[in-house]
Structures are given as structure tokens and as C-alpha cells.
Amino acid sequence: MKYNFDFASLQEYWPEFLRGALMTLEMTVIACVFGLVIGVLCAIGRRGKRKWLATLCGAYVEIVRNTPYLIQIFFIFFGLASAGLKLPIFAAAVLTMVFNVGAYTAEIVRAGMDTIHPGQIEAAEALGLSTPQIYWDVILRPSLERVYPSLSGQFVLMMLSSSVTSQISAEELTGVANSVQSESFRSFETFIVVAVLYFGMAMMLKFAFHLFGQAIFPRRRRLGTPL
Amino acid sequence: MSAVVKLHDIHKSFGSVEVLKGVSFEIAKGEVVAIIGRSGSGKSTALRCINRLETIQSGTLEVCGHRIDNEAVDLRALRQDVGMVFQSYNLFPHLTVEENITLAPRRVKKLANRDARALALESLQRVGLAEKIDAYPEQLSGGQQQRVAIARSLAMQPKVMLFDEVTSALDPQLTGEVLRVMETLARGGMTMVVVTHEMAFARRVANRVIFMHQGKVWETGPGDMLADPKTPELRDFISNGL
Ligand SMILES: Nc1ncnc2c1ncn2[C@@H]1O[C@H](COP(=O)(O)OP(=O)(O)OP(=O)(O)O)[C@@H](O)[C@H]1O
Ligand SMILES: [Mg+2]
Numbered sequence: 001m002k003y004n005f006d007f008a009s010l011q012e013y014w015p016e017f018l019r020g021a022l023m024t025l026e027m028t029v030i031a032c033v034f035g036l037v038i039g040v041l042c043a044i045g046r047r048g049k050r051k052w053l054a055t056l057c058g059a060y061v062e063i064v065r066n067t068p069y070l071i072q073i074f075f076i077f078f079g080l081a082s083a084g085l086k087l088p089i090f091a092a093a094v095l096t097m098v099f100n101v102g103a104y105t106a107e108i109v110r111a112g113m114d115t116i117h118p119g120q121i122e123a124a125e126a127l128g129l130s131t132p133q134i135y136w137d138v139i140l141r142p143s144l145e146r147v148y149p150s151l152s153g154q155f156v157l158m159m160l161s162s163s164v165t166s167q168i169s170a171e172e173l174t175g176v177a178n179s180v181q182s183e184s185f186r187s188f189e190t191f192i193v194v195a196v197l198y199f200g201m202a203m204m205l206k207f208a209f210h211l212f213g214q215a216i217f218p219r220r221r222r223l224g225t226p227l
Numbered sequence: 228m229s230a231v232v233k234l235h236d237i238h239k240s241f242g243s244v245e246v247l248k249g250v251s252f253e254i255a256k257g258e259v260v261a262i263i264g265r266s267g268s269g270k271s272t273a274l275r276c277i278n279r280l281e282t283i284q285s286g287t288l289e290v291c292g293h294r295i296d297n298e299a300v301d302l303r304a305l306r307q308d309v310g311m312v313f314q315s316y317n318l319f320p321h322l323t324v325e326e327n328i329t330l331a332p333r334r335v336k337k338l339a340n341r342d343a344r345a346l347a348l349e350s351l352q353r354v355g356l357a358e359k360i361d362a363y364p365e366q367l368s369g370g371q372q373q374r375v376a377i378a379r380s381l382a383m384q385p386k387v388m389l390f391d392e393v394t395s396a397l398d399p400q401l402t403g404e405v406l407r408v409m410e411t412l413a414r415g416g417m418t419m420v421v422v423t424h425e426m427a428f429a430r431r432v433a434n435r436v437i438f439m440h441q442g443k444v445w446e447t448g449p450g451d452m453l454a455d456p457k458t459p460e461l462r463d464f465i466s467n468g469l
Contacts, residue, residue, distance in 0.1 A: 123317035123376075126278055127331035127383060128306035137330060142321040219321050219363055227321055 007189050013180045020176030021197050027090075027172060028159040028205070031097035035158070036151075038098065039105025043113060044135065046106070057106065064103030070164050072096055077168045093165035093172070101158045108150050112143030145217045145227045152209035156202050163198075173197060230289075231256050231387055231418050232277060237286035239272055246272050248442040249286070254387070254420060259413045261429035261450075262422045264439035265464060270422045273439065274389050277420065278309040291386050307335065310380030311389040314396050316372040318364040318379070324351070325360045328379045335383070350378040354408045370401030374408055381412075388412070390421040426453060426465070438464065 045057035064072065076099065077092040087095065116139050124138040144151070163174035177194040181187035214221045232254040239247035246269045254260050262270045275281040276288060279295050279302060288295040291308040318327050328350050329343040338346065344360075351357045354374040364372055373393055380388060390409065394402040406428050413419055413432050423429055429436050430450040438446040438461045446452065446461050456462040 117315075117317070119313060119315050119317040120319065122280060123311075123313060123319075124331075125280065126306060126309075126311040127379070128303050128335040129331060130303065130334075133334050137334065138319060142319070145321055217321075219323075223363060223365075225365075 003188065005189060006186055007193070009184055009186055010180070010189055010193060013184065016176050016180055017173070017193065017197060020171060020173035021201060023090075023170075024159065024162055024172040024174075025201065027094050027097060027162055027165070027170075028155070030094050031101050031158060031162075032155045034098040035101035035105050035155075038102030039107075039109050040140065042102065042106035043109040046110060047113060061103045061106050064100055065107070069096075069100055069161060070167060072100055073165060073168055089168055089170050092168060093162070093170040096165065097158060097162055100161075101154065104154050104158075105151065108147050108154060109143060111150075112147035113139055115146055116143060142227060145220060148209075148213050148217065148220075149226075152206065152213070155209070156205050159205055160198060160202060229256060230254060231258075231291055232420065233287070233289040234273070234276070235287045237273070237276060237288060238284045239269075239276060239281060240284055246442050247276070247283070250439075250442070250444055251286075252437055252444055252447065254418060256386075256418055257416045258434050259417075259419045259421065259432055260435045260437060261433035262420065262437045262439060263424070263426070263429060263464070264445075268439045269442045270439050271391050274311075274391050274420060274422050277387075277389055278306060278311055280311075303335065307383055308386045309389065310383060310385035310387070312373070312376050312380055312391070312393050314392045316364075316369070316376045316396075318372055318376055320364050322363075323360070324356075324362050324364070324367075324375050327364070327375060328382045331379070332382055346382055347378075350382040351375070353381055353411075354378045355404075368401060369397045370404045373397065373405045377405075377408055377412075387418045387420065390419065390423070392422055392424065394423070394425060429453065440464075 042057040042060065045053045048054060073093070073096045076096045077087065077089075080087060120138050121134055124134045129137065162172060165172060166175035166178055169175060173194055177190050181190040184190065219227065230253040234253070235251050237247050237250040238245065250269070250273055262273065264270050272281055276283055276295070277290055279300065283296060286296065290305065293300050293305045293308070295305065319330065322330065325344060325347040328347040329338065332338040332346060333340065333343060347360055348357055351360055354377050356371060356374050356378065359367060359371060359375070364375070367375065393409075394405050397405065402425070406425060409419070409421070410428075410432050421429075421433065430453050433450050436448060436450055436452055437444055440460045446456065446458050453465060456465060
């Protein structure tokens with residue numbers, strides 16, 4: 001077996017790769033933000049007193065976690081289109097990511113909330129804090145600090161699995177790779193380049209999450225131990 | 228002397244199990260009352276009714292002018308008047324001592340951030356822990372954590388303080404420092420309801436002792452009553468240690 005690597009012929013495609021990588025990052029950031037919001041709301045909904053809401057949130061989480069990501073993408077893009085709601089590709093791709101990561105985030109955040117001892121909530125009640133204040137200061141903040149490593153891991157995973165959105169022709173990194181390799185006929189090299197780019201982006205994201213964690217969790221910064 | 232806490236014929240059940248079977252007592256301003264009794268006799272439940280961590284089925288309950296048996300009671304106002312310290316400290320682990328103490332004043336009383344540190348310091352001085360203001364709970368011993376929990380309660384300037392077996396989770400050598408803080412508070416005129424197994428503390432510090440048995444106030448009197456119990460149940464309780 002013999003293969004002559006030829007990376008030189010990919011040089012002209014650098015702007016494409018860069019554009020794809022940027023779009024992947026852009027989709028990831030949007031999905032992280034909205035996914036976190038949805039995940040937190042959903043985790044609260046599942047704990048709440050309203051039975052129907054808890055059931056609804058539970059159903060959402062279970063459906064997302066027990067169906068293939070690709071099917072979710074097709075469902076949102078083609079399914080909604082045939083129902084008359086034609087979303088632009090970028091919107092559909094991001095929406096799917098949000099929909100998907102929101103459920104995983106909900107489950108992680110819920111696990112974090114389960115670690116909060118009921119005594120903490122009683123102490124806060126006895127101090128006169130209102131329910132929203134208790135949720136924010138006594139339940140959510142320590143929960144997020146506790147599950148931060150799993151949460152950031154999940155977000156990195158989501159960045160990687162966003163490559164599946166190329167299936168609906170989203171022009172993120174994998175989508176770009178597909179067109180580059182069919183134009184240049186250098187598919188091996190193309191996917192090596194793309195793999196390296198993904199790896200680099202994953203490392204970058206991990207580091208960014210680390211810095212962000214240091215900034216928003218002072219206890220973690222000062223003691224360096226998990227909560 | 229006006230009563231700050233008034234319980235009259237309180238009944239409380241968990242499901243079908245009646246835990247408080249007609250409990251009545253009053254606590255005057257500045258009074259220190261110790262509640263003693265066997266495990267399961269309803270001491271904690273009675274205490275928790277006072278700041279409405281538990282709701283009652285019947286009876287009347289008035290605390291600092293708030294009618295607690297009333298559904299429409301202003302919980303926020305009630306809980307500003309009543310502080311509570313728990314057996315398991317329940318400090319917030321992700322916050323420093325200062326933040327633990329000032330969280331409620333900032334959130335509930337809208338204390339300005341720039342005044343927070345002074346308040347924390349002042350409260351900590353009352354429990355002798357000013358130097359720990361920037362520590363995290365996990366960096367403190369159990370006794371120190373409990374003293375911070377007391378400071379946290381004090382920072383809200385409550386009119387009554389409830390203590391539920393606050394030394395039971397502590398090693399014997401650490402209970403002393405917490406009891407001393409409580410004794411200082413008592414001498415300073417704080418109205419206190421103290422559920423405790425520390426008989427020596429009850430005798431020495433409390434103005435009055437309430438012995439609960441099977442969900443009722445069985446016997447009540449000054450601290451000296453422990454030396455001279457009237458009912459066989461109290462005699463039994465005292466001679467069996469707990
Ligand atoms: N949330 C609850 N649900 C059901 N039963 C409860 C609950 N809280 C307390 N009980 C029951 O009520 C009874 C009185 O409990 P309580 O905690 O008031 O006793 P106590 O005198 O404080 O005992 P201890 O000295 O062990 O703390 C016990 O039989 C207990 O099992
Ligand atoms: Mg108890």
C-alpha cells in the first residue's frame with residue numbers, strides 16, 4: 001500500500017476551512033448559551049410542584065436522549081418543512097443543537113441539584129429568602145459549580161457532534177470538508193486537516209471553559225478543590 | 228412581660244401519625260427556654276412550627292405578632308423576626324463566611340454591598356470568629372461552622388432565636404465553644420428557644436425548662452426542676468441520661 005500525501009493542493013482552501021471552523025464555533029456558542037438556559041429551566045421544571053410541567057420536561061429529556069441525533073436533525077429540518085415551517089439551514093442546525101444539548105444539560109443540572117441537601121434549603125427559608133432567591137443562590141449556583149466539569153465536557157461533545165448538521169448542508173467545518181474533498185479529490189488529506197482542526201478547537205474550548213470556570217466560581221479558584 | 232411566642236393547643240400530624248397532641252406554651256421577651264425530651268417526642272417539630280417550617284393542623288400560634296396559623300401570614304416578615312440554627316449547621320458551602328452571613332441581609336433587607344463586610348465582621352465578633360471572615364465553610368471545624376451559623380442568624384437581627392440540638396453533631400471538646408456563645412447571647416437578653424440534650428446547659432442557662440413527652444408538654448418549670456422531677460417520665464428521662 002502506498003499513498004502520496006499532497007497537502008499542498010489544499011492550500012487554496014484555507015479560507016473555506018476557516019469559515020467552516022468559525023461557523024462551527026458560532027453554532028456551538030449559541031447552542032451552549034440557549035442549551036444551558038433550557039437545561040436549567042427544564043431541570044427546575046422537573047423538580048417543581050406542577051405535575052404536568054414535570055412530566056413534559058421529563059418527556060422532552062427522555063425523547064432527546066433516546067433517539068439518534070441525526071434523526072432529530074432530519075425531523076426538525078425536513079419534518080417541519082413538510083409541515084409548512086421552512087427554516088433556513090443555519091437556524092435549523094442551531095435549533096437542533098439547542099434542542100439536543102438542552103436535554104443533556106437538563107439531566108446534568110438535575111443531578112447537580114439532587115446533591116443539594118434539603119437542610120440547605122431549610123436554612124435559606126429560615127433566613128427569609130424567597131423561592132426564586134433560594135433557587136438562584138442556594139440551589140443553582142452550587143449545583144452548577146459541582147457539575148461544571150461534566151457540563152463543559154458535554155458542550156465540547158456537542159461542538160464535535162455538530163458535524164452531523166452537514167447532513168442538512170450546513171456549511172460548518174464538516175460541510176466545508178465535504179465540498180473541499182469532492183473538488184480537490186484529496187479526501188484523505190482533507191479529513192486529516194479537519195480532524196486536526198476539530199482537535200484544536202476542542203482543546204481551545206476546554207481551556208476557555210477552564211478559564212471561565214475560574215472566573216465565575218471563586219471558591220474553585222481559591223481552594224482548587226471540587227465542591 | 229409580653230409573650231413573644233404563644234402556642235395554644237397545637238396539633239400536628241405527619242400523614243396519619245399525630246406528632247404534636249395539643250402543645251401549649253408561651254415564651255416571654257428575653258426569656259431562655261430549654262426544650263428537652265426523648266427522641267421522637269416532638270421537640271424539633273414544635274420548634275419548626277414556630278418559624279413555619281412545618282404547618283400545623285389546628286391550634287393558634289403567634290410569634291412576634293405574626294399569626295402563624297393564618298394561611299396569609301407574611302413569611303418573609305416572620306422569618307426576619309425568627310432566627311434558626313440547625314444541628315447540621317447548613318452553611319452554604321460555595322460561599323465564604325462573609326457571604327454566608329450577608330446573603331440574607333443583602334437579598335431580604337437589601338443591605339448595600341459596601342456595608343456587608345462591616346455587618347459580617349460585627350456578627351462574627353459576637354461569636355469570636357472575626358479572623359475567619361474570608362474562609363470557606365470546609366476550612367472550619369464543626370464548632371466554628373456552628374458559630375458562623377449563629378452569626379449568620381444574628382446578622383438578620385432576629386427577635387427570637389431557635390436552636391435545634393446545635394451541639395449534637397459536634398465532638399465533645401467542640402460543644403463547649405458553641406454553648407459559651409449561646410450563653411453569652413442569653414445573658415445579652417436574646418429570647419431563645421433551645422432544644423437540647425445538654426442538661427447542664429439547660430439547668431444553668433435556661434430560665435425555664437419544658438419537658439416534652441409523646442407529643443405533649445409533660446412538665447415545665449425553672450431549671451431546678453431537673454433536680455426535682457414531679458412526673459415519673461421526667462425522672463426516668465433524667466436518670467437514663469437521655
Ligand atoms: N417530615 C416528617 N415526616 C414524617 N414523620 C416525621 C417527620 N418529621 C418528624 N416526624 C416524626 O415525628 C416524630 C417527632 O419527631 P421530632 O423530630 O419532632 O422529634 P424530636 O423530639 O426532635 O426527636 P430527636 O431528639 O430525635 O430529634 C417522630 O416520630 C418522627 O419520626
Ligand atoms: Mg429533633
